[in-house]
Amino acid sequence: MNDLELLQYLFDLQGFIVIENALSAGEVAALNRLIDEQNLPPPSESTRFGSAPTLAASLVKPEAGVPEGEASADQSAPVGSGFLGWGKAFCDLLDHPSILPALRMRLGDAFRLDRLYGMNMTKGMAYGRLHADYGATAPKSGSQPGEYYAFRPNQVYEGFIVVAWALSDSGPDHGGFCCIPGSHKSNYKLPQRISDEHEASPAVVIPAMPAGSVILFTESLTHGTATWQADHVRRALLYKYCISHLAWTSKRVEAPTNIELTRRQKLLLREPGDPLRHFPSLFEEVPA
Ligand SMILES: O=C(O)CCC(=O)C(=O)O
Numbered sequence: 001m002n003d004l005e006l007l008q009y010l011f012d013l014q015g016f017i018v019i020e021n022a023l024s025a026g027e028v029a030a031l032n033r034l035i036d037e038q039n040l041p042p043p044s045e046s047t048r049f050g051s052a053p054t055l056a057a058s059l060v061k062p063e064a065g066v067p068e069g070e071a072s073a074d075q076s077a078p079v080g081s082g083f084l085g086w087g088k089a090f091c092d093l094l095d096h097p098s099i100l101p102a103l104r105m106r107l108g109d110a111f112r113l114d115r116l117y118g119m120n121m122t123k124g125m126a127y128g129r130l131h132a133d134y135g136a137t138a139p140k141s142g143s144q145p146g147e148y149y150a151f152r153p154n155q156v157y158e159g160f161i162v163v164a165w166a167l168s169d170s171g172p173d174h175g176g177f178c179c180i181p182g183s184h185k186s187n188y189k190l191p192q193r194i195s196d197e198h199e200a201s202p203a204v205v206i207p208a209m210p211a212g213s214v215i216l217f218t219e220s221l222t223h224g225t226a227t228w229q230a231d232h233v234r235r236a237l238l239y240k241y242c243i244s245h246l247a248w249t250s251k252r253v254e255a256p257t258n259i260e261l262t263r264r265q266k267l268l269l270r271e272p273g274d275p276l277r278h279f280p281s282l283f284e285e286v287p288a
């Protein structure tokens with residue numbers, strides 16, 4: 001079984017996969033250095049940083065406790081391209097070789113980046129109840145259970161895939177990202193008993209992610225954030241991708257004006273369009 005087959009199987013089974021050593025220690029250090037240079041407000045004031053796009057208020061009244069506009073908690077004065085403008089290293093994560101084969105396997109040849117933001121947390125911070133954007137637990141009553149995870153011949157259709165890069169160690173001893181493995185396929189809404197005390201539920205796991213790991217998860221997975229228990233700061237960079245015809249908001253991540261992007265990186269920031277008809281393949285070789 002090749003690696004991709006294994007990743008495909010585990011992603012489908014669990015709703016997420018962790019790839020360790022996706023970034024070298026040098027890449028992690030360079031990204032952390034660039035973030036340090038931003039003099040961000042302390043995590044206690046703003047859990048999120050470097051968000052893009054900056055979002056309009058949701059048209060739908062949010063359910064209590066469910067994060068609404070993802071940039072709403074970001075006090076770091078982001079601009080249209082968010083942290084992409086902080087350095088080439090952030091742009092190179094857009095189509096980093098560690099994630100590209102897995103993203104292509106999930107989303108095909110035409111996909112786009114919808115939004116991004118960073119997360120930092122310090123000891124004792126609790127943030128983020130369990131939620132899922134699609135399926136039975138989704139806040140929108142109109143979505144049918146499993147609508148975004150119907151299994152058709154050899155393809156899985158779902159909404160968004162989040163790629164979250166760990167820039168500091170996180171895991172069961174630290175807190176951070178947590179989820180209910182397999183919940184992307186559940187036909188039942190999250191029971192209130194688990195929602196009320198998700199950190200006490202044996203159904204909820206906090207995957208181990210040493211710095212340099214990356215997690216890919218489907219937004220139909222029931223997931224959230226567990227209280228940060230570690231002395232060091234949590235740092236993660238979240239990039240949210242979807243098949244090219246989908247969009248979450250009417251706003252777009254803008255290309256940074258100070259960094260030259262590759263052809264593929266530019267394509268990832270394009271307006272939505274029908275895959276391979278109004279949105280080109282990200283993998284086509286274009287003659288120079
Ligand atoms: O990485 C985490 O803590 C989860 C973040 C998340 O689910 C969200 O921001 O919607």
Ligand SMILES: [Fe+2]
Nearest residue numbers: 131219223224
């Ligand atoms: Fe989420």
